[in-house]
Amino acid sequence: MANKTVQFKIKRQDGPNSQPYWDEFEIPYRLGLNVISLFMEVALNPVTREGKQTTPVNYDSNCLEEVCGSCAMLINGKARMACSALVDNLEQPIQIEPFSKFPVVRDLQVDRSVLFENLKAVQAWVPIDGTYDLGSGPRVLPQVQEQAYRLSQCMSCSCCMEACPQFNESTGFVGAATIAQARLFNMHPTGKVLKEERLAALMGDGGIQECGYAQNCVEVCPKEIPLTKSISDVGGQVMKKAVLDFFRV
Amino acid sequence: MAKTPRIIIVGGGLAGLSAAIKVAEAGGSVDLFSVVPVKRSHSVCAQGGINSAKNLKGEGDSTWAHFDDTVYGGDFLANQVPVKQMCEMGPSIIDLLDRMGVPFNRTQEGLLDFRRFGGTLFNRTAFAGATTGQQLLYALDEQVRRFESEGKVRKFEYWEFLSSVIDSKGTCRGICAMDLRTMEVLTFPADAVLIATGGIGAIFGKSTNSVVCTGSAQSALYQQGAVYANAEMIQVHPTAIPGEDKVRLMSESARGEGGRVWVPKNPKETRAGKDVPEGERMYFLEEWYPKYGNLVPRDIATRAIHKVVHTLGLGVQGLPMVYLDLSHIDAATLDKKLGGILEIYEKFVGEDPRKVPMKIFPGMHYTMGGLWVDNDQQTNIPGLYAIGECDYSIHGANRLGANSLLSCIYAGFIAGPHSMKYAAGLGADPEDLQASFDAEKKRQLELNNHLIENQGTENPFQLWREMGETMSKNVTVTRYNDNIRETEAKLVELLERYKKVNLSDRSMWSNQSFMFTRQLYNMLQLARAVAMGARLRDESRGSHYKPDFPERDDANFLKTSMARFAGAAEGPRFDWEPVDVSLIKPRPRRYDSK
Numbered sequence: 134m135a136n137k138t139v140q141f142k143i144k145r146q147d148g149p150n151s152q153p154y155w156d157e158f159e160i161p162y163r164l165g166l167n168v169i170s171l172f173m174e175v176a177l178n179p180v181t182r183e184g185k186q187t188t189p190v191n192y193d194s195n196c197l198e199e200v201c202g203s204c205a206m207l208i209n210g211k212a213r214m215a216c217s218a219l220v221d222n223l224e225q226p227i228q229i230e231p232f233s234k235f236p237v238v239r240d241l242q243v244d245r246s247v248l249f250e251n252l253k254a255v256q257a258w259v260p261i262d263g264t265y266d267l268g269s270g271p272r273v274l275p276q277v278q279e280q281a282y283r284l285s286q287c288m289s290c291s292c293c294m295e296a297c298p299q300f301n302e303s304t305g306f307v308g309a310a311t312i313a314q315a316r317l318f319n320m321h322p323t324g325k326v327l328k329e330e331r332l333a334a335l336m337g338d339g340g341i342q343e344c345g346y347a348q349n350c351v352e353v354c355p356k357e358i359p360l361t362k363s364i365s366d367v368g369g370q371v372m373k374k375a376v377l378d379f380f381r382v
Numbered sequence: 383m384a385k386t387p388r389i390i391i392v393g394g395g396l397a398g399l400s401a402a403i404k405v406a407e408a409g410g411s412v413d414l415f416s417v418v419p420v421k422r423s424h425s426v427c428a429q430g431g432i433n434s435a436k437n438l439k440g441e442g443d444s445t446w447a448h449f450d451d452t453v454y455g456g457d458f459l460a461n462q463v464p465v466k467q468m469c470e471m472g473p474s475i476i477d478l479l480d481r482m483g484v485p486f487n488r489t490q491e492g493l494l495d496f497r498r499f500g501g502t503l504f505n506r507t508a509f510a511g512a513t514t515g516q517q518l519l520y521a522l523d524e525q526v527r528r529f530e531s532e533g534k535v536r537k538f539e540y541w542e543f544l545s546s547v548i549d550s551k552g553t554c555r556g557i558c559a560m561d562l563r564t565m566e567v568l569t570f571p572a573d574a575v576l577i578a579t580g581g582i583g584a585i586f587g588k589s590t591n592s593v594v595c596t597g598s599a600q601s602a603l604y605q606q607g608a609v610y611a612n613a614e615m616i617q618v619h620p621t622a623i624p625g626e627d628k629v630r631l632m633s634e635s636a637r638g639e640g641g642r643v644w645v646p647k648n649p650k651e652t653r654a655g656k657d658v659p660e661g662e663r664m665y666f667l668e669e670w671y672p673k674y675g676n677l678v679p680r681d682i683a684t685r686a687i688h689k690v691v692h693t694l695g696l697g698v699q700g701l702p703m704v705y706l707d708l709s710h711i712d713a714a715t716l717d718k719k720l721g722g723i724l725e726i727y728e729k730f731v732g733e734d735p736r737k738v739p740m741k742i743f744p745g746m747h748y749t750m751g752g753l754w755v756d757n758d759q760q761t762n763i764p765g766l767y768a769i770g771e772c773d774y775s776i777h778g779a780n781r782l783g784a785n786s787l788l789s790c791i792y793a794g795f796i797a798g799p800h801s802m803k804y805a806a807g808l809g810a811d812p813e814d815l816q817a818s819f820d821a822e823k824k825r826q827l828e829l830n831n832h833l834i835e836n837q838g839t840e841n842p843f844q845l846w847r848e849m850g851e852t853m854s855k856n857v858t859v860t861r862y863n864d865n866i867r868e869t870e871a872k873l874v875e876l877l878e879r880y881k882k883v884n885l886s887d888r889s890m891w892s893n894q895s896f897m898f899t900r901q902l903y904n905m906l907q908l909a910r911a912v913a914m915g916a917r918l919r920d921e922s923r924g925s926h927y928k929p930d931f932p933e934r935d936d937a938n939f940l941k942t943s944m945a946r947f948a949g950a951a952e953g954p955r956f957d958w959e960p961v962d963v964s965l966i967k968p969r970p971r972r973y974d975s976k
């Protein structure tokens with residue numbers, strides 16, 4: 134085969150307030166390339182396709198095996214992880230952009246700290262008494278563990294939020310990941326002690342009611358977290374609480 | 383009332399987070415620094431599980447047996463007192479993690495399930511599918527977030543530790559760090575500083591480690607006078623998948639659940655793995671090590687694979703690869719217990735390991751050596767602690783699978799309370815510390831200015847590649863002094879070329895290649911200590927194997943190697959410290975008996 138290449142273009146931005154621009158690249162093809170290794174090639178030789186000198190691309194990454202949640206970006210328009218995006222499965226020129234619903238830091242880096250703030254708001258933790266030795270935890274049947282484990286694999290990548298039509302500044306919607314985590318801790322034998330507080334945090338503007346059940350979130354979630362199931366489940370809990378609260382007054 | 387102790391923790395993996403929890407719980411105030419959001423730390427990669435002798439399988443396991451396996455597995459190079467303490471603390475650590483909500487796999491009675499790992503005959507490894515590290519890290523991250531929302535922990539994420547601030551008496555008083563976005567350099571005072579910055583995989587180019595595991599922080603401290611111990615002890619994991627950007631691990635738990643390693647007996651075999659009949663396969667680990675079989679310790683399995691491929695010429699299809707086979711186990715069981723790692727293989731290789739044997743080869747994996755610490759995790763610099771993979775304790779010359787996660791949490795649980803005690807004992811500052819802070823900040827700013835203005839022709843990523851290649855080639859599985867000397871010379875050459883390094887990006891906003899180039903210098907200096915330690919240790923022990931010195935030599939080398947930085951040009955200088963073998967007398971380490 135005559136000199137096969139990989140063509141890709143990257144939407145870049147020097148800083149939060151700068152204008153975005155595109156750089157196009159072309160590098161020799163090799164077996165097993167993923168999108169991250171394209172960035173590594175650029176760093177070794179930061180020259181665009183037109184021969185213009187440029188700078189290495191800035192992007193977040195760490196594990197390179199789709200478990201840390203760092204490298205989320207838009208690849209050919211889809212919210213996904215760059216480390217598990219194999220070149221062989223992508224149409225060229227591969228188009229790579231930062232997430233559109235989060236503030237750009239630089240190039241493909243965006244600020245996703247809102248998700249961590251949301252996790253604080255729903256108290257996504259088990260409130261243990263202390264770390265001193267209190268013996269073993271509650272018994273948990275394997276079926277329950279399996280359900281919890283599926284939810285607990287959420288790596289806070291925010292793909293579900295990027296893809297969600299309801300996640301934007303005007304709704305202030307918390308997004309699917311946070312709701313799924315609220316469900317996880319409401320399920321836990323000890324964690325459920327904070328259930329009321331979690332549900333209260335999900336009521337009202339920006340809460341669970343903003344979800345239009347478009348299901349975009351489940352389709353993009355790289356960890357296959359049962360998001361729509363979680364949303365309807367927590368939606369039910371919130372509804373029940375609303376009714377009870379109503380009669381309590 | 384005494385003032386609240388301020389403790390700086392650098393690194394938010396399992397070690398850093400567990401220390402943060404202990405300090406916050408004891409009323410201290412924590413400043414937690416990390417280059418990545420702590421939830422994205424390398425600990426998320428850990429797959430197989432965490433050891434503790436809970437003895438829930440009726441096998442008569444005990445913390446002493448765990449202790450013995452660990453010391454023996456590490457070929458007697460670890461000081462024994464902390465190892466014993468760790469094994470004794472193991473069961474209560476698992477209970478605590480369980481209470482925090484870690485979704486550990488369960489038995490039908492709802493109790494914790496345990497599986498077997500390498501280097502032991504007991505089912506001692508608790509696990510959450512095949513993403514145990516992720517699940518443990520999340521549990522600790524959640525507890526720290528709780529403390530953060532109560533104002534007891536302040537997080538500095540996307541901040542990089544550059545150096546410690548040391549006063550005129552040699553005591554650590556704080557750190558100098560850089561905001562990775564604004565590129566601002568600031569100093570932070572503290573009563574004690576805990577370093578929890580993980581492994582050094584990047585020094586070997588491609589490894590199973592995450593991108594930020596550069597060892598840059600450890601190296602900076604070593605250059606400031608901290609002792610770096612057993613630098614030469616590097617673990618190469620037997621089963622990994624070579625890739626373009628990194629080497630991906632195929633966890634030992636695959637063998638713990640019954641996975642078998644083999645090659646076709648016929649070197650000219652052309653059929654696909656699954657079509658090779660049983661009788662024409664060589665299960666070499668089972669043949670050579672009948673008692674432990676596929677679960678011999680990692681150093682042993684790695685050398686066996688190298689022998690099969692390089693000496694016997696039996697690599698699959700003539701390539702440096704052997705099979706790791708799970709296809710004889712039913713798919714539902716595999717999904718429940720190994721789902722996470724099967725997905726990695728499917729995603730990155732494109733084949734289904736439930737149906738076909740996986741192709742694997744050893745890859746650099748773990749750093750046994752690290753910053754020297756005493757039994758309270760304190761380094762030789764008062765006020766400076768090291769915990770987790772970045773410290774040298776516990777694992778000796780070879781780490782047993784699933785012992786690292788435990789050692790990280792153990793170290794955090796020791797150093798957290800101890801640093802609080804240390805802080806309470808600190809009197810009023812005896813001197814005006816401002817001068818020390820100003821001097822350190824000035825030094826770092828000068829380094830930055832120098833780098834940004836430097837003119838030259840060398841690409842930092844190219845230098846890094848060359849370092850990785852020479853380190854992987856000569857300072858991993860099989861070591862010859864001549865080759866190591868070649869690597870040492872190469873590292874000196876790379877440091878020389880580093881002086882002509884040229885940044886294509888000179889901006890002062892979130893400049894990643896700038897930070898990488900800073901780290902590269904530290905990697906090169908630390909690599910010299912790894913290489914020289916390997917050259918000086920003329921014996922074979924655990925992961926350190928020299929064909930010219932094939933036996934363990936207790937008379938001369940039952941000693942910790944201690945690297946001290948002698949200067950930018952001189953590099954490391956070594957001395958040796960005896961190992962504490964007060965509890966278990968060294969005995970020959972053999973896994974090949976029946």
Ligand SMILES: Cc1cc2nc3c(=O)[nH]c(=O)nc-3n(C[C@H](O)[C@H](O)[C@H](O)COP(=O)(O)OP(=O)(O)OC[C@H]3O[C@@H](n4cnc5c(N)ncnc54)[C@H](O)[C@@H]3O)c2cc1C
Binds near residue numbers: 424433590790
């Ligand atoms: C693929 C893989 C699988 C593994 N599986 C297992 C297993 O099943 N069982 C087991 O026991 N062990 C396993 N290990 C080993 C184990 O995962 C690690 O040893 C352990 O997670 C290290 O934890 P740590 O807290 O020391 O450091 P890390 O988790 O590496 O965290 C380091 C922290 O330091 C920060 N940091 C680094 N440098 C700086 C700096 N200069 N400034 C500021 N912050 C910095 C990082 O951001 C990060 O927060 C595995 C390792 C790998 C690679």
Ligand code: SF4
Binds near residue numbers: 299350
């Ligand atoms: S179901 Fe639709 S609206 Fe609701 S969170 Fe998912 S993507 Fe958003």
Ligand code: SF4
Binds near residue numbers: 287290356358
């Ligand atoms: S739910 Fe899925 S897509 Fe959303 S943050 Fe978690 S892992 Fe990412």
Ligand code: FES
Binds near residue numbers: 195200201202204217
């Ligand atoms: S780098 Fe961790 S998910 Fe891609």
